[in-house]
Amino acid sequence: MFSILDLVFVAFVAVVYGGAYVFLYSTQSKREPRLPPTVIPYLDPPIGIAKEKVNYLVNLRMKYKLPIFTLRMPFQRLYVVNAAELIRIIQAKTNLGTFVPNLLDFGLLFSGVNKETQEFLRSAAATQGNSFTVSVHKFLAQGPTLQVATRTAVDRLAASVRNSFGLPRINQVGLLEIIRHDLMRALTGAIYGPENPYDDPEVEASWQAFVPGITHLLYSVPRLTARKALRARSRIHIAFTKYFETGGHHQAFAMIPEIFEWNRRSGISLPEAAKLEMATSLAMLSSGAITAFWLLFHICSNPEVLEQCRAELAELVSTKTESTADAQVKVVDLSLLKKKCPTMIAMLNETLRYHSTLINIKKVDHNTTLAGQYLLKKDAIIMIPGTAVHHDPEIWGPSATTFDHRRLATSEGQKKLQSTLSFRPFGAGSTMCPGRHFSTNVMLSLVAIVLLQFDIKPAEGRWVMPTKWKADLWNAMPKPDADIPVRINPRESVQAVHWKFVWGDNAGQDADAKQED
Numbered sequence: 001m002f003s004i005l006d007l008v009f010v011a012f013v014a015v016v017y018g019g020a021y022v023f024l025y026s027t028q029s030k031r032e033p034r035l036p037p038t039v040i041p042y043l044d045p046p047i048g049i050a051k052e053k054v055n056y057l058v059n060l061r062m063k064y065k066l067p068i069f070t071l072r073m074p075f076q077r078l079y080v081v082n083a084a085e086l087i088r089i090i091q092a093k094t095n096l097g098t099f100v101p102n103l104l105d106f107g108l109l110f111s112g113v114n115k116e117t118q119e120f121l122r123s124a125a126a127t128q129g130n131s132f133t134v135s136v137h138k139f140l141a142q143g144p145t146l147q148v149a150t151r152t153a154v155d156r157l158a159a160s161v162r163n164s165f166g167l168p169r170i171n172q173v174g175l176l177e178i179i180r181h182d183l184m185r186a187l188t189g190a191i192y193g194p195e196n197p198y199d200d201p202e203v204e205a206s207w208q209a210f211v212p213g214i215t216h217l218l219y220s221v222p223r224l225t226a227r228k229a230l231r232a233r234s235r236i237h238i239a240f241t242k243y244f245e246t247g248g249h250h251q252a253f254a255m256i257p258e259i260f261e262w263n264r265r266s267g268i269s270l271p272e273a274a275k276l277e278m279a280t281s282l283a284m285l286s287s288g289a290i291t292a293f294w295l296l297f298h299i300c301s302n303p304e305v306l307e308q309c310r311a312e313l314a315e316l317v318s319t320k321t322e323s324t325a326d327a328q329v330k331v332v333d334l335s336l337l338k339k340k341c342p343t344m345i346a347m348l349n350e351t352l353r354y355h356s357t358l359i360n361i362k363k364v365d366h367n368t369t370l371a372g373q374y375l376l377k378k379d380a381i382i383m384i385p386g387t388a389v390h391h392d393p394e395i396w397g398p399s400a401t402t403f404d405h406r407r408l409a410t411s412e413g414q415k416k417l418q419s420t421l422s423f424r425p426f427g428a429g430s431t432m433c434p435g436r437h438f439s440t441n442v443m444l445s446l447v448a449i450v451l452l453q454f455d456i457k458p459a460e461g462r463w464v465m466p467t468k469w470k471a472d473l474w475n476a477m478p479k480p481d482a483d484i485p486v487r488i489n490p491r492e493s494v495q496a497v498h499w500k501f502v503w504g505d506n507a508g509q510d511a512d513a514k515q516e517d
């Protein structure tokens, strides 16, 4: 039997549910992109995204085959764009003022700067951009400074891989963890110089403790749900404050003092400027190790590809081989990688295509009609899930959702890399990742240094691709749900060799530098 209270409760739920339903449809214009069928108004999208992450958006696309659709969340409209033609219009230069980038808000949120700094940076961004993004475009996107940063990173990488992968050990080790540590030291060392705060194991550990809390900063009440992450962030703030106070930035890559001086000249205090380094760190560290992990996984788990990669890498070994009393010295010029190792490049691109979880986010600046057809309302968020493009059978054929190591080795496959309408792991248009060449140079160097020196075998005997259900929605590449325990041994055939890895002057124009929208 139901009590009166039960009936009142049921009636209340029915009224709230019905009210939400009526409100949802009455505030949705017929000219807006279609709303997929809703079970719980306003809550379906947050629940779906929390459960399925980027796959929620991809599954809706597969199910309803809509070029663009609307999702309604409490106080927020989202337009999810799937069709290449619509993506092209949104990315067009003429529409820069209509669909505006929205990365700054994310940066301010997780860096932990105070309200005053936030307000200042928001208003400055409208007129002069933000110092960090402008400087990465200036120093790392191309040219001699990109080569300088890569060279320093490769020097550090060669030393740290020798120590970490080469450490004699009887126990197994996690593949992602070992890559993460080496790449972190190399990338941050190249950028922050000899006083790099991340050289301190406690600061490195603080970064590791901070990253899992980022999702809470975005979606929940971090003071309650991410206390450990916030404490870790404070330790990083302190380390960077000390770094700037003691002039560590004067020995850093030119980009760092330029960002710092720009911030200080603008009236941002030293501790607040130090907090902004969280943005540099996140851009540098969030996707590189994960990408290198998947790349090594796909190469090492396919003997044919592994052999091919090693054969191509042999082409980088300089003929100026020196002999010493007890060992040979082989000089490997990694700046030739992109020219002479097509298999590794094809594998990197297929790794990015297959795994990328990038979602491009833009904000609608004012009411507008897209393609003369769809009304997009002011302040709505536009989402362009990379996976919808990368796994589209119309672009990539019936095998679009599987990893195919040959796909991008063909000229037909390579043509598709030229357009951001088919390949966009680094985004597109004016906000396309300016760190992509630095990042790919260093990731490929790491993989090359490892493949030439070591054999990696899964501890369980066979390679099994880990799942990635728990991957963060904000990250452009998905972290595996579990690391792969591996055993690492020096390659027998090259045990007597003493390697010297360098980044020479042979890096040409990067292949994807020609990408078009």
Ligand code: HEM
Pocket (backbone or CB within 6 Å): 101, 103, 132, 133, 136, 137, 140, 283, 284, 285, 287, 288, 291, 358, 360, 361, 425, 426, 427, 428, 429, 430, 431, 432, 433, 434, 435, 436, 438, 439, 476, 477
């Ligand atoms: C595998 C490594 C990386 C991946 C997958 C990646 C991916 C991305 C993506 C998807 C975007 C957004 C693009 C858009 O909205 O259109 C982005 C932006 C950006 N990335 Fe990267 N990135 C990587 C490494 C780096 C590195 C190493 C740096 C610099 C040190 C960097 C600096 C930036 C900056 C400054 C932006 C903002 C650009 C702007 O708003 O103009 N990234 N990245």
